[in-house]
Amino acid sequence: MGSWVLKTDSVERWAYWDDIFTEDECDQIIRIGTQMNLMDATLGDGSVIKETRNSKVRFIGSEEMRWVYERVTHIVNHLNEECFGFDLFSFGEDLQFTEYEAPVGMYTTHVDKFMGGVPRKLSIVIQLSDPKLYEGGDFQLMDSKDPFSLPRTRGTLLAFPSFTPHRVTEVTKGTRYSLVGWITGPKFK
Numbered sequence: 001m002g003s004w005v006l007k008t009d010s011v012e013r014w015a016y017w018d019d020i021f022t023e024d025e026c027d028q029i030i031r032i033g034t035q036m037n038l039m040d041a042t043l044g045d046g047s048v049i050k051e052t053r054n055s056k057v058r059f060i061g062s063e064e065m066r067w068v069y070e071r072v073t074h075i076v077n078h079l080n081e082e083c084f085g086f087d088l089f090s091f092g093e094d095l096q097f098t099e100y101e102a103p104v105g106m107y108t109t110h111v112d113k114f115m116g117g118v119p120r121k122l123s124i125v126i127q128l129s130d131p132k133l134y135e136g137g138d139f140q141l142m143d144s145k146d147p148f149s150l151p152r153t154r155g156t157l158l159a160f161p162s163f164t165p166h167r168v169t170e171v172t173k174g175t176r177y178s179l180v181g182w183i184t185g186p187k188f189k
Helices: 023-035 066-084
Strands: 015-017 056-060 095-101 106-110 120-127 134-136 139-141 157-161 166-168 171-184
Touching: 015 066, 023 056, 023 095, 023 171, 066 095, 066 120, 066 157, 066 171
Parallel strands: none
Antiparallel strands: 015 157, 056 095, 095 171, 106 166, 120 157, 120 171, 134 171, 139 166
16 A cells, blocks of 8 residues: 655744834824724625624725835735745735724624635734724634634734634724735645
């Protein structure tokens, strides 16, 4: 009887970069985001179902926040090289400013990968809020039996494969702000 050995790639479950933004820079991004006309977040089909996703969002273009995109791009390239090794193109969409407000701000378990079109390969979440100013709102990976909460440190960038199931638990007090982005690339092969 023969054996077959398949070559596998090593891909980290998630990675992070502390202090991508200072507290003052986080405050500045929050001011810019909250001054925009925030809209109810939609699902992939464009519907608003608050039992699934209850947050307000606005996409922020690279011209409006060039300094943010430059810094994020540098960090994402580094984390991808060290931890994921994906072939990447660029941001698939503008960065999304997200507001989760108590008592019901949340997003149930989902994946970011789009079907059809250019696939999202790497997802990022940047924690903007001071974690002492809100309760709940944990960002959790759901890729194992037990939910795994990622760090809430202000100014930290979290990165993970877009096919990873994840969620944001209900914010029970205060408001949680974040920037979210998706980096596209050719189909996995």
